[in-house]
Amino acid sequence: MSQELIQRLTAELETIPLIDPHSHINPHAAASTTLADIMGYHYYTELAHSAGLPKDRIEEPNLAPKEKVARLVPKLAELDNTAQYSWLVEMCQSFFDFQDENVTVDNWEALYDTAAAKMAEPDWEDQVLKKSGLEQVFLTNDFDDPLEGFDTHRYVPCLRTDDLVFHLAKPQTRERFQKATGVEISDAASVVDGIGKLFEHFTKNGARACAISLPPDFSPRQVSNTDADGAIAALLSGDELPADQSASLSCFVFWTLAEKCAEFKLPFDLMIGVNRGVYADGVFQGQDLYDKRTSLINYRALFNAFPQVTFPVSVLAHTSNQELVSYSWIFPNVVTNGHWWYSNIPVYIEHDCRSRLQAVPKTKQIGYYSDMYKLEFGLPKFAMYRRILASALASDFVIGRGWSESRAVELGQLVLRGNVESIFNVG
Amino acid sequence: MSQELIQRLTAELETIPLIDPHSHINPHAAASTTLADIMGYHYYTELAHSAGLPKDRIEEPNLAPKEKVARLVPKLAELDNTAQYSWLVEMCQSFFDFQDENVTVDNWEALYDTAAAKMAEPDWEDQVLKKSGLEQVFLTNDFDDPLEGFDTHRYVPCLRTDDLVFHLAKPQTRERFQKATGVEISDAASVVDGIGKLFEHFTKNGARACAISLPPDFSPRQVSNTDADGAIAALLSGDELPADQSASLSCFVFWTLAEKCAEFKLPFDLMIGVNRGVYADGVFQGQDLYDKRTSLINYRALFNAFPQVTFPVSVLAHTSNQELVSYSWIFPNVVTNGHWWYSNIPVYIEHDCRSRLQAVPKTKQIGYYSDMYKLEFGLPKFAMYRRILASALASDFVIGRGWSESRAVELGQLVLRGNVESIFNVG
Amino acid sequence: MSQELIQRLTAELETIPLIDPHSHINPHAAASTTLADIMGYHYYTELAHSAGLPKDRIEEPNLAPKEKVARLVPKLAELDNTAQYSWLVEMCQSFFDFQDENVTVDNWEALYDTAAAKMAEPDWEDQVLKKSGLEQVFLTNDFDDPLEGFDTHRYVPCLRTDDLVFHLAKPQTRERFQKATGVEISDAASVVDGIGKLFEHFTKNGARACAISLPPDFSPRQVSNTDADGAIAALLSGDELPADQSASLSCFVFWTLAEKCAEFKLPFDLMIGVNRGVYADGVFQGQDLYDKRTSLINYRALFNAFPQVTFPVSVLAHTSNQELVSYSWIFPNVVTNGHWWYSNIPVYIEHDCRSRLQAVPKTKQIGYYSDMYKLEFGLPKFAMYRRILASALASDFVIGRGWSESRAVELGQLVLRGNVESIFNVG
CATH class of the missing domain: 3.20.20.140 (Metal-dependent hydrolases)
Structure with a gap:
């Protein structure tokens, strides 16, 4: 089947503005403030835990956001095949000018800081x-x-x-x-x-x-x-x-x-x-x-x-x-x-x-x-x-x-x- | 996969005469006499009803065949995606020289009359x-x-x-x-x-x-x-x-x-x-x-x-x-x-x-x-x-x-x- | 999807030596000694039986291996569509220099003998x-x-x-x-x-x-x-x-x-x-x-x-x-x-x-x-x-x-x- 045809149809569909008919958004804090808000999503914590990261490493009380991300990142390599991980990379590339293919122990910190800066912009939600x-x-x-x-x-x-x-x-x-x-x-x-x-x-x-x-x-x-x-x-x-x-x-x-x-x-x-x-x-x-x-x-x-x-x-x-x-x-x-x-x-x-x-x-x-x-x-x-x-x-x-x-x-x-x-x- | 290959195989399979091992045909009235016999098939009435056409519009006692079709046709636009609908169009094109892509409020009546004339031919069943x-x-x-x-x-x-x-x-x-x-x-x-x-x-x-x-x-x-x-x-x-x-x-x-x-x-x-x-x-x-x-x-x-x-x-x-x-x-x-x-x-x-x-x-x-x-x-x-x-x-x-x-x-x-x-x- | 791409990936995967994590191999007799060991596998006996070969033809006491294969082969034509049969042909082609597309009443005996000779080699298992x-x-x-x-x-x-x-x-x-x-x-x-x-x-x-x-x-x-x-x-x-x-x-x-x-x-x-x-x-x-x-x-x-x-x-x-x-x-x-x-x-x-x-x-x-x-x-x-x-x-x-x-x-x-x-x- 022609990949070009699929791409043309995708491009047309992309022009359609969306109404999302089901989410769990908190309207008082709809967008993220750090990458921890994104990587703290249960899709990532549960997959990282499934791949061997102990629960108490993820859910330690008073864990700082950056430290939470630092603990999750090394496990990402074991789940980089998943569709859920592909969303993460696509978010980083689309929103934070992330140029790499993967979020790794080597590049996550710069990404974290870039994301935090972007998210701090007053119109980030918009x-x-x-x-x-x-x-x-x-x-x-x-x-x-x-x-x-x-x-x-x-x-x-x-x-x-x-x-x-x-x-x-x-x-x-x-x-x-x-x-x-x-x-x-x-x-x-x-x-x-x-x-x-x-x-x-x-x-x-x-x-x-x-x-x-x-x-x-x-x-x-x-x-x-x-x-x-x-x-x-x-x-x-x-x-x-x-x-x-x-x-x-x-x-x-x-x-x-x-x-x-x-x-x-x-x-x-x-x-x-x-x-x-x-x-x-x-x-x-x-x-x-x-x-x-x-x-x-x-x-x-x-x-x-x-x-x-x-x-x-x-x-x-x-x-x-x-x-x-x-x-x-x-x-x-x-x-x-x-x-x-x-x-x-x-x-x-x-x-x-x-x-x-x-x-x-x-x-x-x-x-x-x-x-x-x-x-x-x-x-x-x-x-x-x-x-x-x-x-x-x-x-x-x-x-x-x-x-x-x-x-x-x-x-x-x-x-x-x-x-x-x-x-x-x-x- | 080569569409040409599929088409060649389809063409070969089309030459094989069929025995249909299960149907609900009435042998005393095997073929249709009007388009209502076709569109009265439960596949269309139930989909039209599912899409919002009230049952009593479809099953009104003593409803004339042409009126039944007239009531069903406007609903077809809401189910033209279905495989069942594609059978209808293929039947109309194959049997009644129908040239359009869809059966609509604008073209159905001519189609109905053409079909009725064809179906009235003494050897229609054959x-x-x-x-x-x-x-x-x-x-x-x-x-x-x-x-x-x-x-x-x-x-x-x-x-x-x-x-x-x-x-x-x-x-x-x-x-x-x-x-x-x-x-x-x-x-x-x-x-x-x-x-x-x-x-x-x-x-x-x-x-x-x-x-x-x-x-x-x-x-x-x-x-x-x-x-x-x-x-x-x-x-x-x-x-x-x-x-x-x-x-x-x-x-x-x-x-x-x-x-x-x-x-x-x-x-x-x-x-x-x-x-x-x-x-x-x-x-x-x-x-x-x-x-x-x-x-x-x-x-x-x-x-x-x-x-x-x-x-x-x-x-x-x-x-x-x-x-x-x-x-x-x-x-x-x-x-x-x-x-x-x-x-x-x-x-x-x-x-x-x-x-x-x-x-x-x-x-x-x-x-x-x-x-x-x-x-x-x-x-x-x-x-x-x-x-x-x-x-x-x-x-x-x-x-x-x-x-x-x-x-x-x-x-x-x-x-x-x-x-x-x-x-x-x-x- | 490109067949060439799939073939390249397949070729790469073929270079990976395997550990098979579940089998029913008898380590004292791991490899076959005749084709009957292969065709006596339940995948073939059960499919041949399903296609009509009586159980007592397959499981007759003291049935010689060659006779068992002789009885199974004629039924293969009725199950040559199955994936299981494709394994049989692939085995024969890979291990026994079998050149034909199918195992038939005409070619099985030569195949049987070739296989028996190969299997008799002292290092066959290796x-x-x-x-x-x-x-x-x-x-x-x-x-x-x-x-x-x-x-x-x-x-x-x-x-x-x-x-x-x-x-x-x-x-x-x-x-x-x-x-x-x-x-x-x-x-x-x-x-x-x-x-x-x-x-x-x-x-x-x-x-x-x-x-x-x-x-x-x-x-x-x-x-x-x-x-x-x-x-x-x-x-x-x-x-x-x-x-x-x-x-x-x-x-x-x-x-x-x-x-x-x-x-x-x-x-x-x-x-x-x-x-x-x-x-x-x-x-x-x-x-x-x-x-x-x-x-x-x-x-x-x-x-x-x-x-x-x-x-x-x-x-x-x-x-x-x-x-x-x-x-x-x-x-x-x-x-x-x-x-x-x-x-x-x-x-x-x-x-x-x-x-x-x-x-x-x-x-x-x-x-x-x-x-x-x-x-x-x-x-x-x-x-x-x-x-x-x-x-x-x-x-x-x-x-x-x-x-x-x-x-x-x-x-x-x-x-x-x-x-x-x-x-x-x-x-």
Whole structure:
């Protein structure tokens, strides 16, 4: 397949300004201040730890940023094959005039200092956004986030609900809930009431999605107020909830969120398949894995019950992608969403991207999101996706189906940008 | 990889006349009479519905064919990326002299009228078969089909048994059974007796296979006549069968079918993995999905118990393909069969086709079937498969292993045609 | 992608001498003596049987080697498409000056005689190793192997433990255990004691790994000595162990092996996913299959409990590969190991190899092992892997990331050879 064709398509796709529909950016400190903010990203700490760097070398209390980088750099040589490492080099080359092929024990310190100087420029955040072609970035906000002190047009709020669904049994979650909503949890009705207040607060402040990550065995179902009342009463009595009541409570809260998404016309991002804390001694954010034995059939009742709610679905395992394609092909309210975490490497993106382009209506595909914690990651991650998207457009549409290049680029524009606007009502 | 090589191989494969070993053709109305017969295919109605067209716009009672097409056409722009849509355009271009790239609100009406005129020609059915290179087409006949009034050489009967295995609890199924066989179901022996009469009727009329589609959790096992007697007695007493008795009855009927396949020397097509009615409000035939958590290990007892029966196996999920490859590699009576439904898109066919060609004896692979409801679909579907097959032959055999092109084409001939003849005893 | 580039990389990789980290070689008869040793490999007997050759034609008692080959050869034409067959032809061409493309009824006898003459040369074993570029070959030794009478530098012992973990309930296993260790099994402590003696014996004789193959539903956990004592007592009383006690005993032995691996600093090879004897009437070694519904989450407790033990993990199903990549990416003690059995065909190796190179630290990947029973198989199997590795290096590193060819070859060297040395402490 012609590399020139792919390059032409990539170049066209690069002209499209982006809206990033999922990130973990802190809008009060969106860009990095040192290279440690970048290399402290769990992708690097967990790979360095996996390659043998002890956790306490990485997470020593009060470790200075420069010393942290100094400890990580020697391990990079053992993971320079990874896609994650290639993002690092691409960031350094694009943002810090880095000329070398690799970050090494010999050149990292100059790089560190250059980066620190650049990052200290007062408009660094704007520079990064501009160079990355990013116009708007979705956030992942705790349910009790005041959503104040930042530009909610640039940084679009998004109500993250893992704590509500899975950690309501913790007293501190209920305290945060009460503080945020003014509602003390006493029964099912109070939960519904308080969640309604959260949705009011979030939508008033420009939120464009409700979102949650879910374990492989989660299977949402409607739970009666009576059953939820029972679980909440048990909870408030201070007992450890038995597994069935705990599951009922999770389902009750989850179902309530879906009802509120319907009422407030918010898409509900489902990120399906993560087991938390599998590697208990892993580094921060480097402990989660999964069980590929999950199925979207678990969401059958949900998808049928809420035809008016759009569910952008991300799956953690490549082996779940075909189900996502098939469910999006059949259910009007299911759309494909990005390439998540362990599936966010080229070989899986290639196949998942091609299957979606071949079988899901083109208006129902959200191509990519960065999932980033710091703004600099948007550039290399979207660049990786664009090259793969261009390759799929070249092979399956321009060559395979005789499409003109401009028609192929239009399809690329839709999945890269257009559908984000229409599905989340932004832009 | 040389596009010219692929084109040469494709051209050679196109000269091979086809026998389509699985379709849903109605032999009394095999070809379409209007474009609504083509666009009313569930692939288009379900995708249009998925893209937002309300079900009642598509399935309004007494909707005229032309109006149905008029309602579907505007939605096509949202699914013109799909492989399914590419079949539509290829059909229009091949059969109706359609010159445009797309079917649009501007050009559909002329296309509709041209198609209607062509389809009204008295030999339209013959024209379609000839242009498609189709010599014989397997049917999917209800167990009580009289198999009369059509050419059973051209349209090969096939005994479809879903109703018997999964719906014998319904009074109307038992009434149809009695009418078709003369046997009233009273106990296990009567079921065996009646099924024997069905096999006599079907084989006398040229049937070449018994077939069934199966849910992901089905696991066949032998059930004693005593247990089956108990289930049937409960059934006839008018009770709703408890789940275990219902499962026993299904297994009893299924096992009886396998015994009759052995007795009458019919292959038993297993189409494994579909959950019916997952999207309850979906359009007609657009409601079924699946749970990828299934395994061919469920069929261990069956494959061991019936060494004399050939089981052409189709799997719904791409993630099941390697098991199919491995089981066909080991079990003499298991053969691979086509690329079914949600796995019938290029990216999955490519991988599944290559894996079979690389690891299953070449005489045990049935390359493709159309699964079509109307005769016009054979052309674009087989054309898609042939292009992918040619590409696999080019990369893995001509280039990868230094085969001559003619030897590669011979392998292609076998999976496209030769094995259909030998496995189903037709041609 | 440039075929010339792939060929240049392949040529470079071919210069790297190999250590094969997993085989079933008998060090007392490592090379073949006739073509029947090669064609009697289960890959050929099971495929010939799958294609229709009756088992009793293949396994007739006292069948002369030449007659066995004479019976297998006519079936080869039906499986000449398979990767397994391509190894046969490559062996014949490389070792026996075979000039034809195929082994047929017309040319096999001359080939047989030529091979027999070559194999009779006194240095045949050395010739094969030299031509294959093999310096060392790991074995699969029964726990009671005396490890005497062969060069343990060339043929590296490896303690295979399936019998201990899954067949301790058999009296003959316990007798072999007593004979090998001098310890009679009477309780949990005696098992631990005896296993310690096995590790002493094996490590003293140069063993470099402990290894086991595991069924899909195995999930290791720590079992108390008390529970193990109970199971062993029940066992010694002559009862058939109930399923839960049998599982406890397996887990106890398995956990003890992991403890000894820690104590003796041996990597513990886990080969995950095989169901034994699925096709009960299959040929020797051609009866095993699998259930793809397994997950590495089953090994969560093990990987957390033994951070000091390296676990080279092989997975039987391609659908398990992404979990292997992800677990190796996170757990410092999990490394990827080869392409096993049903996943050892090009299309699966391609994807699995690419995903590992893209996401696992490069020092944690054991590229390939032969799994061979006879020495001649190393050449075509490693050649197949090298070509695929070269293709992945070309597409994803030289072209995709702009690496120099020499840097790509260095990465290839590491996964082909370097990591075997460092992980198993050999070379």
